[in-house]
Amino acid sequence: MYINLDERLQFILNILNEYGEGYLVGGALRDIFLGFKPTDFDMATNIPMEELLHILSEHNPIIISEKYQVISIQVDEYKIEIARFRKENGILDGRNPQKFKFVENIEEDLARRDFTVNALAYNNNKGLIDKYGSIKDIENLELNIIGEDKALRLAEDNTRIYRALYLVSKYNFKLSCETKKAISNFKNHRKLNVSISGFGRLLDKILFNKYSYKSLKIMLDNDLFKFFIPELSVDNLDNATIKNTVNTYNVYCKYNVFEDKTIGYAILFLYSGKSKLDDNKFLVNSMIIAESYLKKIGLNMTDIILVKNLIYYSNIISRAINKETVKRMLFEFRNNKNVSKLLNFISFIHHHDDNYNETMKKTLELLSRIQSIYFEGDVVFINDLDINLVDLYNIGLDTEISKESIRQDIYKHVNEGNLNNKKEDIIEYIKDKYNVKFNVVKVSSAGGIVYRINRENNIEFLLVKILGGNWGFPKGHIEDNETKVMTAIREIKEETNLETIIVDPENFQKDISYITNTGELKYVTFFLARAISHNVLIDIGEISEYKWCSYGDALKILTYSSHRKLLQEARLYIFKE
Structure with missing residues (x-):
């Protein structure tokens, strides 16, 4: 051949x-x-x-x-x-x-x-x-072990057991009868010669593939977790719990979300705190077990916290919830993407329930509560605060003070109605509480999100690299007797040599504010600007580099999240128009 x-x-x-x-x-x-x-x-x-x-x-x-x-x-x-x-x-x-x-x-x-x-x-x-x-x-698609004594071959190298399960999860291999028997022999073993970090790497390869639910069932049925996560052993999980875990994981794989590992780990550990002797209030125990294991295998803390939150709030639709509970949940999840993960997680858990439609009804009620908080204009996520970590660094706070703790404190006061979510008010609050000597110097600017339609009829956005290294959009100070629109057109021309038309300035103008490292509080109004000339000639006194980018590339290149949000809004507006 x-x-x-x-x-x-x-x-x-x-x-x-x-x-x-x-x-x-x-x-x-x-x-x-x-x-x-x-x-x-x-x-x-x-x-x-x-x-x-x-x-x-x-x-x-x-x-x-x-x-x-x-x-x-x-x-x-x-x-x-x-x-x-x-x-x-x-x-x-x-x-x-x-x-x-x-x-x-x-x-x-x-x-x-x-x-x-x-x-x-x-x-x-x-x-x-x-x-x-x-x-x-x-x-x-049959998995056979080489050699006469199959159990001996697995004993030679214990990782072969988990490599077999990887092949099942990745390619949908079936274990031959002899391979099944050889793996089942390890139920009687007390230990395997595999480190916890080594097991973590193997499990990571097993859990996040199209057929991972099949491998998970084999692991649970054959008690292969007991060597590393004893809480997932057959001594702690009854048959109904094992069935629920595998069924939930099946749905997770079916909907091709297995690339999101946090949901996968949350499913794995959801019932880990639910022993046969204690069927109540197990979620906190499950969170502790998940955190302990995930730390050992080196998962980053952000993902560990998300896994714990998914577990803790997995039964939120069954609780008596009020507005404060929902806001607390939103604070913990930090952004819409993570809230969506929770809603998916709840759906996966209850997918095989007889009363699944009732579960979905309660989930929609939760979603409605979340939307009502949005519509009321409340600060939903901590990132909705009108001050970010960069601002806090530029204010000149003591380096030993946790910036994240300050944001949590501000979030609490804003949601209690004791503080306006306005940058100037927040700055005054910080100055008083932390004894910061910071004089606010306001500067107003305007600029443009410049786009063009290329020869392939695709939208491209112009990004400029400011001297000092930040990628963003052309902008500059508003001069005397100038409107914001006039400033945007002039600054784009001065920095890039492009002639532009401002698109619908009455309906598309986006304001951002930020604190510079020189202590200025800048207010910038951005307009949507369509390029009507082609030759870019940058002002080397202001700009070091420029790029015409697709939307996806621009999202990756832009330095600040506020600019990425502007780009998303601009693209949506262009498509709408």
Whole structure:
């Protein structure tokens, strides 16, 4: 069989076969036959590592394992790992073989592989080597362990259990009867030789794929969490809880939101605090368990807090809630995106309930409460405050004072009606409470969100890089006897040499304010400006660089969130018109 490999991969194989033998092996071949495009490639060779480092020196090889003679090279976007043929024997510690030796033929090397679907080898000289019926198992999506004693092969390297579950979650492989039996033997084991961080990496690969719910069921049924998260063991979860967890995860995968890991982790830990002995008020326990584990595997604190909030508020539609409860929830979730995650999470949890329609009715009632808070003009999220972290830094607060704590304090006073959500009022409050000597100097400016329609009939926005490094829109001070519109047109012309027409200035003018690092309180009014000339010539005294960008690229480049919000509003207005 001939496989048409990328010429860059074939080039490396040709080098290996010039100096010895070399094969493409393992998962990359499996993926090719499954119709996936691999980006990481494993190769195997009989060439000693010292010689391999020399012949591949122009590719800057990195030694991965001196003991097993494994190196890695990067060829454009392809990462290639090359290992020397070896044979392994015995169990040392559940992770490494008792002994091994380097060998000269690929067949002996393939015998040490874990599953038949990973035991293919290929080069142009010998074609495809399929010693274990790998192609048949790939076609049947069946996962078989190589070797006579299946349980022994898993005991040789405990991570093979979780690698099997990854293949189930990613490709929808079925476990063969022998593989199922070998995995079930680990119910009786007391420990596995896998670190908590190693387990975290493996679990992360298992949980966030199209068929992850199938792997989750196997893990729960076979008590494979007990080694690392004992609260998810069969001693703590009854059959009904396991069924609910798997069903919820099935919906999560079905709706293709598995890329959002916070919801996945929230589902996993939702019932972790619900032991058979305590069926009440378990959510706080579940939050504690989730935080403890997620910290150990190194998940960032922002995501950990979100997972905890999803768990805590998962039953909010069943509570007696008032406006204060809803506002507290919104404060915890910080933005609309996270609130949407909660609503999805609630839907997933109750998807299989007989009274699902009633659940959706209560969810809509919650959404209506949230919308009413918006319409009343209340500050919903902490980011709705008319002062941000950059402003707080530029005011000159003591560096030891937590800026986030100050924002929470301001949010509380604004929502209690004791403080207006206006930047000047907030500044006065901060000056009084924290004894800050800050003199407000107001400066008024105007500018434009400049756009054009390119030859492909796509909208492009003009971004300018201010001297000092911030990407934004053209703007400048309002001079005597100028209107804001006049200033916007003049500043765009002076900074970029573009002639523009201001689009519907009566209905589209957006105001922002911010505190500069020089202590000025700037008020800027932005208009929507359509370019009617083409040649950009920047004012090098003000601007260091410019770019015409698509909407998506502009969102990535703009420095400040206030400008990204302006861009979103401008784009919506253009499409509406």
